[in-house]
Amino acid sequence: MIIDPLIFIILSATSIFISIAFFVLANSYARVLKDHHDKEKELENYKKESEQKAIQLTEEARGKALQIIEEAHSSASKMLSQAGQLSEKSDKDSLAQVQSMLKSQQENLQKTSQELLAAYKSEIQKLEEENINTVKSMTNDIKMQSVAEMETFKNLMEKETVDSQKEVEKKVNEEYQVVQQELQKHKVEEFGKIDEEVYKVLQIISKEVLGKSLTLEDKEEMVFKALQAAKEKGDLQNV
Amino acid sequence: MSENAYFSSVRTVSEKEELVSALDHLIETTYQTIQLPWKQTFSKLYSQKTIQLLEGILQSFNITEPTSKDAQTFGNILKVLKTFKVLRLTTSFEPSEAFLTKLHTFSKTIYISILLDIIVDPTIVGGVVLEFEGLHEDYTLNTLIDMAFEKRKEEIKQLLG
Numbered sequence: 001m002i003i004d005p006l007i008f009i010i011l012s013a014t015s016i017f018i019s020i021a022f023f024v025l026a027n028s029y030a031r032v033l034k035d036h037h038d039k040e041k042e043l044e045n046y047k048k049e050s051e052q053k054a055i056q057l058t059e060e061a062r063g064k065a066l067q068i069i070e071e072a073h074s075s076a077s078k079m080l081s082q083a084g085q086l087s088e089k090s091d092k093d094s095l096a097q098v099q100s101m102l103k104s105q106q107e108n109l110q111k112t113s114q115e116l117l118a119a120y121k122s123e124i125q126k127l128e129e130e131n132i133n134t135v136k137s138m139t140n141d142i143k144m145q146s147v148a149e150m151e152t153f154k155n156l157m158e159k160e161t162v163d164s165q166k167e168v169e170k171k172v173n174e175e176y177q178v179v180q181q182e183l184q185k186h187k188v189e190e191f192g193k194i195d196e197e198v199y200k201v202l203q204i205i206s207k208e209v210l211g212k213s214l215t216l217e218d219k220e221e222m223v224f225k226a227l228q229a230a231k232e233k234g235d236l237q238n239v
Numbered sequence: 240m241s242e243n244a245y246f247s248s249v250r251t252v253s254e255k256e257e258l259v260s261a262l263d264h265l266i267e268t269t270y271q272t273i274q275l276p277w278k279q280t281f282s283k284l285y286s287q288k289t290i291q292l293l294e295g296i297l298q299s300f301n302i303t304e305p306t307s308k309d310a311q312t313f314g315n316i317l318k319v320l321k322t323f324k325v326l327r328l329t330t331s332f333e334p335s336e337a338f339l340t341k342l343h344t345f346s347k348t349i350y351i352s353i354l355l356d357i358i359v360d361p362t363i364v365g366g367v368v369l370e371f372e373g374l375h376e377d378y379t380l381n382t383l384i385d386m387a388f389e390k391r392k393e394e395i396k397q398l399l400g
Contacts, residue, residue, distance in 0.1 A: 011268050013253075014275070042301070051399055052312075125287065160374070180322050195396050195399055198399050199388070199392070199395060199396060199399065202388075202399070203384065203385070203388050203393065206384055206388075207364045207380070207381060207384050210365070210380060210384065211331070211361075211365060211366060211380070214365050216332060216335075219330070219331060219332050219365050220332075220334070220338050222366045222378075223328070223330055223334075223342070223365070223366065223367040224341070224342070224345070226369070226376075226378035227328075227342065227345060227346070227368045227369065228345070229378065230369050230378070231345075231348070231349055235338040235374055235376060236349045236350075236371055236374065
């Protein structure tokens with residue numbers, strides 16, 4: 001089968017155009033994937049940072065709690081020592097009163113220490129929950145954003161591809177029509193030329209056949225009659 | 240034989256040209272000191288037809304062997320020959336001697352002092368092209384076929400198509 005050079009060129013140009021479109025599409029898709037990967041990595045880093053921060057806060061809270069307890073112990077020991085010294089000098093009531101006061105203070109300090117520790121724990125837990133919620137929210141946001149971007153990109157590419165296909169199809173159809181018209185014109189011209197050639201060949205053959213079918217006598221008679229006709233017309237006499 | 244009778248045998252331009260050449264030669268020989276019989280010399284140089292024409296001319300003027308005093312007579316003959324008109328005929332075949340004579344005889348009814356100039360062209364197929372004193376008439380089959388084809392061109396093309 002012989003393909004018309006013009007149609008071949010159009011098909012080649014269409015293939016090249018579609019290849020370029022697919023290349024651009026693939027390139028864009030790779031870029032979106034890379035963005036998504038980068039964001040995931042960023043999220044991972046943020047998670048790690050949050051965990052480290054929570055651990056650090058816990059450590060700090062525990063350190064502070066221990067410091068307060070130590071300080072309370074130290075204060076209690078000091079007061080007990082002072083009370084010992086007073087016992088030698090004061091009466092039993094005063095000693096009992098002081099001991100009661102010290103016990104009450106010790107209990108208060110323990111209670112305060114426990115409340116503080118609980119408050120720290122609660123704060124850390126709240127912080128952790130907030131971090132988890134933030135991370136979850138970010139993950140969802142990233143996911144939704146990526147999905148939306150992908151959807152937009154997909155729609156855009158679909159639209160571009162369909163538009164390009166329609167445009168190429170339209171162009172190919174137009175070119176095909178032009179080629180068809182040119183072919184038709186060329187066909188008519190060529191047939192015209194062939195007719196003309198056949199006509200000329202027929203004319204030549206007619207002459208050859210007629211020439212060969214004439215005898216020498218026929219030819220002589222034709223010459224003589226022509227001469228007679230010219231004389232009768234009077235053309236030769238008038239010269 | 241009348242004075243112009245010897246010219247009636249001169250039918251074509253080529254015959255006339257050879258005769259003119261022979262007459263010029265004859266005039267030259269009349270002035271030569273040593274003279275051979277003219278026929279002995281000329282028969283080697285000219286065609287039988289030209290020799291016969293010269294014989295006829297010399298007989299009509301009662302000349303056996305030309306001398307210098309006959310030069311004037313030959314000069315006059317040459318002048319007469321130059322007055323002949325030429326009818327050019329283009330034919331598709333080489334005419335025979337008999338047909339040439341027939342054509343020349345008929346042509347003399349058109350103009351008495353006439354010579355034929357025959358040109359052979361096979362492409363004209365048949366018939367003749369006449370050229371005489373500026374007149375040009377085409378009676379060829381080639382032209383007739385062309386005209387017939389041209390006239391019925393569309394009809395023929397339709398038959399071909």
